[in-house]
Structure formats: structure tokens, C-alpha cells
Amino acid sequence: MLVSSPARPVADHALRRWLLALALLVPLWVLAYGQLVAIADAALALTGLTRQTALGEALHFFFYDTPKVLLLLTGIVFVMGVVQTFFAxxxxxxxxxxxxxxxxxxxxxxxxxxxxxxxxxxxxxxxxxxxxxxxxxxxxxxxxxxxxxxxxxxxxxxxxxxxxxxxxxxxxxxxxxxxxxxxxxxxxxxxxxxxxxxxxxAGGGAVNAQDSSPNWAARFAAGRHHVREIVGKVWPYVVAGIALGAGIHGYxxxxxxxxxxxxxxxxxxxxxxxxxxxxxxxxxxxxxxxxxxxxxxxxxxxxxxxxxxxxxxxxxxxxxxxxxxxxxxxxxxxxxxxxxxxxxxxxxxxxx
Amino acid sequence: MKQVKILGSGCANCRNTAQLVESVAQEHGVEIALEKIEEMQQIIAYGVMRTPAVVIDGKVVHAGGVPTPAAVAQWFERPAAS
Structure with missing residues (x-):
């Protein structure tokens, strides 16, 4: 079956842009992921509360988990979007x-x-x-x-x-x-x-069109599309889930x-x-x-x-x-x- | 006039796909006859395993998820045959 992947001669150019973007974004992602506790501490300090209070503990949980889950989700969903192009x-x-x-x-x-x-x-x-x-x-x-x-x-x-x-x-x-x-x-x-x-x-109804094999630029684009579709859809649930979790955590x-x-x-x-x-x-x-x-x-x-x-x-x-x-x-x-x-x-x- | 069919069980993604196709076709000044196919027997007759799928002039050009606007634009820039 056809996959919506434009196979254009400008693919080389597109691929170079993807590699450049990834070379920039991947280290940023790793850096942010390594600083999660610091981010949560800083965010909590802004509210003037400490982790000794129930509200402070709940907020800290929220400030720590939200970026962590969203970062993990974005990274993995992108990778899976790319992997899935190999498994139509x-x-x-x-x-x-x-x-x-x-x-x-x-x-x-x-x-x-x-x-x-x-x-x-x-x-x-x-x-x-x-x-x-x-x-x-x-x-x-x-x-x-x-x-x-x-x-x-x-x-x-x-x-x-x-x-x-x-x-x-x-x-x-x-x-x-x-x-x-x-x-x-x-x-x-x-x-x-x-x-x-x-x-x-019984009729073996489905006809099988030949696999169109997308190039790497198209695979990366599929990863981005996957992130938009999945993360774009689930992030409110994630945040709501963490907020609820934070409430349970603190109270x-x-x-x-x-x-x-x-x-x-x-x-x-x-x-x-x-x-x-x-x-x-x-x-x-x-x-x-x-x-x-x-x-x-x-x-x-x-x-x-x-x-x-x-x-x-x-x-x-x-x-x-x-x-x-x-x-x-x-x-x-x-x-x-x-x-x-x-x-x-x-x-x-x-x-x- | 292109015959465009959106195959799907009426989920949100199918409606989004139909809207996207309609607006992109309009942008490109291409006249289309849009038809939504929700009957499962008919969808399967196209040999599609993922919905929503898009059929242009009898040919499956897309299957699974909302297509990207760039991909839709391509269908209307040149003849649908790839």
C-alpha cells in the first residue's frame, strides 16, 4: 500500500536538514533530562513553598514528573515513528x-x-x-x-x-x-x-500493493508526524494524570x-x-x-x-x-x- | 474533476482528513467530488488495512492516520498517479 511519502530528488537536502536538527535537539534533550530535579526545585522555589508542606510536596511531584514524562514521551514516540516506517x-x-x-x-x-x-x-x-x-x-x-x-x-x-x-x-x-x-x-x-x-x-480479498520504501528524510518526517499525532493528543491527559497523581502523592x-x-x-x-x-x-x-x-x-x-x-x-x-x-x-x-x-x-x- | 473518497469509520481522524483534503484542493483550485465511505464492506474492498484512507480516482493514495498537508498538496499538484 502506498505510504504518503514524497520521494523527491531534493531528498538529500531534506536529509541534511534533518541530521542537523537532530544533532542540535538530541543533546538538548539529554541535557534537559539530566536537570529534572534542578528544574523541579527551581519551579517550587518560585512558588515560595517547601517540600515540607503537603501542597509543596504535591507541586514538586508535579514539576518533576510533567517535564520528565513529556520529554520521555516525545523522544520515544519520535523513535517509534521512525521504526514504524519499517513495519507497515x-x-x-x-x-x-x-x-x-x-x-x-x-x-x-x-x-x-x-x-x-x-x-x-x-x-x-x-x-x-x-x-x-x-x-x-x-x-x-x-x-x-x-x-x-x-x-x-x-x-x-x-x-x-x-x-x-x-x-x-x-x-x-x-x-x-x-x-x-x-x-x-x-x-x-x-x-x-x-x-x-x-x-x-475465503476469497483472499485484499490485494497487496508493493511496498514503497521511504527514504530516511521521509522516515524522520514520519517520526515528527507521530510526535505531533500522539504527544499532541495525549499531553493533556498526561498532565491531568500527573496532577491527580500529585494530589494523591501529597494528600x-x-x-x-x-x-x-x-x-x-x-x-x-x-x-x-x-x-x-x-x-x-x-x-x-x-x-x-x-x-x-x-x-x-x-x-x-x-x-x-x-x-x-x-x-x-x-x-x-x-x-x-x-x-x-x-x-x-x-x-x-x-x-x-x-x-x-x-x-x-x-x-x-x-x-x- | 477528481473523484476523492475518504475511507473510514467516521472517527475524528476521518473527519479531519476530509476537511484537510477539501481545503487543500480549494487552495490549489482543483475541483473535487468528495465522498465519505463508512461502510466497512466497501472499505475492505479497497484492500486497505488502516483508516482513514484516501482514494483518488480509484487509486489508494494514503492509508493510516491524517495525512500531512504537504502530502495532500502533492496529490493535487500533479496527476494523482505516482
């Missing part, structure tokens, strides 16, 4: 078509991280995959992993809890996607696709959450998953709240289960998928993924 859905589909279950599920889940995906395109993508001979279970592995294990979630987890938590989330998120796809594949639910879908799939008593979301409360994991379903938020908006909850004694597994549920089991996406899936398959999909998330929540709480 058409290419991913070609890589997955005809794969056996097992290997196919692992590949699909992994490719889900780097392939651009928006839940509003879930239906055409779903049909595009199936009609190219990607098995149903493998397609589901992709559909689960793509929203859940995304760069925004991973980066924010890394920035706030360190690489171990990010790596655990990555591993367990992939495990849920692979496991869910394997189970759905085993159940043989092809008959549960809506009737209008099956002839299209909610220490260990308040331990009694309701602590690891000893066995029912907190299923409740967290159930609470997450009707909520529709992106990883960026939810993680600052997650950080604040954990700071007050909520168990990491419970909170991560909540987060996975919000991102992977959203009601709007179910409604979109209802166009191609019969209720039984939707219910199976939701049930299998929810079971996987529950397992992740309990494992996290046990291990950490």
Missing part, C-alpha cells in the same frame, strides 16, 4: 501469512509492538490479516499485543519504575497475547466470524492504598480488572496515577492488572470488533485476555 501493517501481514500456530503467535505478538496500530482500524486490519492466510489465533495475538504492549506504556514504566518493571510488563504482556491467541486458535472458532466476513476471507495518607489494593487483599486483582474494562484511556494518562497508587502502598501486580485491563480490554474496541465477531467470540476473547491479566496480576504480587 502490510509488511507485518506478509511476515505472518501462512505461519503455524506457536511460532506465528510469538511473532505476531512481537510485531504488535512495532507495527502502527489504532483501535479504529482494528476491523480492516483484522480482515486484512485473515484474508492473507494469517490464522485466527495468530491474528488475535497481534490484536492483543498491539495496544497493550506499546512504546508509550513501556517507556513510562521504565521512566517511573525502572527497567525491571518495564521488562516484566513487556514479558508478561507478550505472554498474555501469545497465550490468548493460542487458546483462541485451539478453540477453532472460525464459525464465530460474522457471516459477511467469511466470503471475503492521601501513606499506606492508605495498602488496605484496599495491597498484595494481601486477594480480591483486589479481579476488581482492578473489572474496573478497567469500561475505562478507556491510553497508557500515558494512566501511568502517573499508577505511580502515585504504588507510592501509597498499592501492590504492583494489582495496579499493573488494572492498567492492562484499561488498555487491552476497552469497551469501545469490543464494540468496534463486534462488527466482525459474533458475541460468542467476543466473549471468549474478553474472557481469555481477562484470565491472562488476572494471572499476571497474581504472579506480579507473588514475585515482587
Amino acid at each position: 501493517p502490510e509488511r507485518t501481514r506478509a511476515l505472518l501469512s501462512g505461519r503455524r500456530e506457536g511460532v506465528g503467535n510469538v511473532m505476531a505478538a512481537t510485531l504488535g509492538i512495532v507495527t502502527p496500530f489504532c483501535s479504529c482500524s482494528a476491523v480492516p486490519l483484522f480482515i486484512g490479516f485473515l484474508s492473507a492466510g494469517v490464522p485466527l489465533g495468530v491474528t488475535f495475538s497481534f490484536l492483543v499485543a498491539a495496544p497493550m504492549v506499546n512504546e508509550v506504556a513501556l517507556v513510562l514504566l521504565f521512566g517511573m519504575f525502572g527497567w525491571k518493571v518495564a521488562a516484566l510488563y513487556l514479558t508478561l504482556g507478550l505472554a498474555v497475547a501469545i497465550g490468548a491467541g493460542l487458546v483462541i486458535g485451539r478453540l477453532g472458532m472460525e464459525a464465530q466470524l460474522e457471516d459477511w466476513v467469511r466470503p471475503i476471507i 492521601v495518607p501513606q499506606d492508605f492504598m495498602a488496605s484496599i489494593m495491597g498484595r494481601d487483599v486477594w480480591w483486589s486483582v479481579p476488581v482492578a480488572v473489572l474496573l478497567g474494562v469500561p475505562m478507556y484511556a491510553n497508557a500515558a494518562g494512566i501511568i502517573p496515577i499508577v505511580e502515585a497508587l504504588i507510592g501509597k502502598g498499592a501492590a504492583l501486580g494489582t495496579v499493573l492488572a488494572f492498567m492492562m485491563s484499561v488498555i487491552a480490554l476497552s469497551a469501545p474496541e469490543m464494540i468496534i470488533l463486534r462488527k466482525v465477531l459474533k458475541p460468542r467470540l467476543i466473549a471468549t476473547f474478553a474472557g481469555v485476555v481477562a484470565a491472562g491479566i488476572l494471572l499476571v496480576g497474581y504472579v506480579f504480587n507473588l514475585v515482587l
Whole structure:
């Protein structure tokens, strides 16, 4: 399929300008990231408050986290925008078509991280995959992993809890996607696709135009476009999330959450998953709240289960998928993924 | 007169794309007949896997996300065929 990338002879000039801009911006980014505490201290000093008061502590949290999260987000979203130009859905589909279950599920889940995906395109993508001979279970592995294990979630987890938590989330998120796809594949639910879908799939309907390979200037431009689209859209949620987090940080008593979301409360994991379903938020908006909850004694597994549920089991996406899936398959999909998330929540709480 | 079709399920990005295409075409003085295709069967018939997608004179020129104004301008500067 065509990608909107003008391949002009002036590409060399454009590339030089990009390299120059990056040579300037990358050191600036690193410098700013290294000075986050100083920036927060300076900003707090301007308000005349100290960290000894609840308001001062809340503000400091806000002044520190907002630039940190926005910087991380901008940097990584740019990099992912560039990486995604190498993994158009058409290419991913070609890589997955005809794969056996097992290997196919692992590949699909992994490719889900780097392939651009928006839940509003879930239906055409779903049909595009199936009609190219990607098995149903493998397609589901992709559909689960793509929203859940995304760069925004991973980066924010890394920035706030360190690489171990990010790596655990990555591993367990992939495990849920692979496991869910394997189970759905085993159940043989092809008959549960809506009737209008099956002839299209059987006909191998989708035609595959040749990959147009963009040049590097176009890839960088795609990165900038990605930043505008993602960061431009989510920053208000991020700021609102951090403000809420800051409020919890400054005002909610220490260990308040331990009694309701602590690891000893066995029912907190299923409740967290159930609470997450009707909520529709992106990883960026939810993680600052997650950080604040954990700071007050909520168990990491419970909170991560909540987060996975919000991102992977959203009601709007179910409604979109209802166009191609019969209720039984939707219910199976939701049930299998929810079971996987529950397992992740309990494992996290046990291990950490 | 160019036949322009916007494929998409009626999400915000699809509306933005339609607006952008309309205004850029006007700037370039190109007459277009804009049509929004929201029926999923029809969208899939174009072999598109990402929405919104843009079809000009029967050819898919864009798929996935709102296109950049520069890209849209290109469609109307020269014949749509690339």
C-alpha cells in the first residue's frame, strides 16, 4: 500500500536538514533530562513553598514528573515513528501469512509492538490479516499485543519504575497475547466470524500493493508526524494524570492504598480488572496515577492488572470488533485476555 | 474533476482528513467530488488495512492516520498517479 511519502530528488537536502536538527535537539534533550530535579526545585522555589508542606510536596511531584514524562514521551514516540516506517501493517501481514500456530503467535505478538496500530482500524486490519492466510489465533495475538504492549506504556514504566518493571510488563504482556491467541486458535472458532466476513476471507480479498520504501528524510518526517499525532493528543491527559497523581502523592495518607489494593487483599486483582474494562484511556494518562497508587502502598501486580485491563480490554474496541465477531467470540476473547491479566496480576504480587 | 473518497469509520481522524483534503484542493483550485465511505464492506474492498484512507480516482493514495498537508498538496499538484 502506498505510504504518503514524497520521494523527491531534493531528498538529500531534506536529509541534511534533518541530521542537523537532530544533532542540535538530541543533546538538548539529554541535557534537559539530566536537570529534572534542578528544574523541579527551581519551579517550587518560585512558588515560595517547601517540600515540607503537603501542597509543596504535591507541586514538586508535579514539576518533576510533567517535564520528565513529556520529554520521555516525545523522544520515544519520535523513535517509534521512525521504526514504524519499517513495519507497515502490510509488511507485518506478509511476515505472518501462512505461519503455524506457536511460532506465528510469538511473532505476531512481537510485531504488535512495532507495527502502527489504532483501535479504529482494528476491523480492516483484522480482515486484512485473515484474508492473507494469517490464522485466527495468530491474528488475535497481534490484536492483543498491539495496544497493550506499546512504546508509550513501556517507556513510562521504565521512566517511573525502572527497567525491571518495564521488562516484566513487556514479558508478561507478550505472554498474555501469545497465550490468548493460542487458546483462541485451539478453540477453532472460525464459525464465530460474522457471516459477511467469511466470503471475503475465503476469497483472499485484499490485494497487496508493493511496498514503497521511504527514504530516511521521509522516515524522520514520519517520526515528527507521530510526535505531533500522539504527544499532541495525549499531553493533556498526561498532565491531568500527573496532577491527580500529585494530589494523591501529597494528600492521601501513606499506606492508605495498602488496605484496599495491597498484595494481601486477594480480591483486589479481579476488581482492578473489572474496573478497567469500561475505562478507556491510553497508557500515558494512566501511568502517573499508577505511580502515585504504588507510592501509597498499592501492590504492583494489582495496579499493573488494572492498567492492562484499561488498555487491552476497552469497551469501545469490543464494540468496534463486534462488527466482525459474533458475541460468542467476543466473549471468549474478553474472557481469555481477562484470565491472562488476572494471572499476571497474581504472579506480579507473588514475585515482587 | 477528481473523484476523492475518504475511507473510514467516521472517527475524528476521518473527519479531519476530509476537511484537510477539501481545503487543500480549494487552495490549489482543483475541483473535487468528495465522498465519505463508512461502510466497512466497501472499505475492505479497497484492500486497505488502516483508516482513514484516501482514494483518488480509484487509486489508494494514503492509508493510516491524517495525512500531512504537504502530502495532500502533492496529490493535487500533479496527476494523482505516482
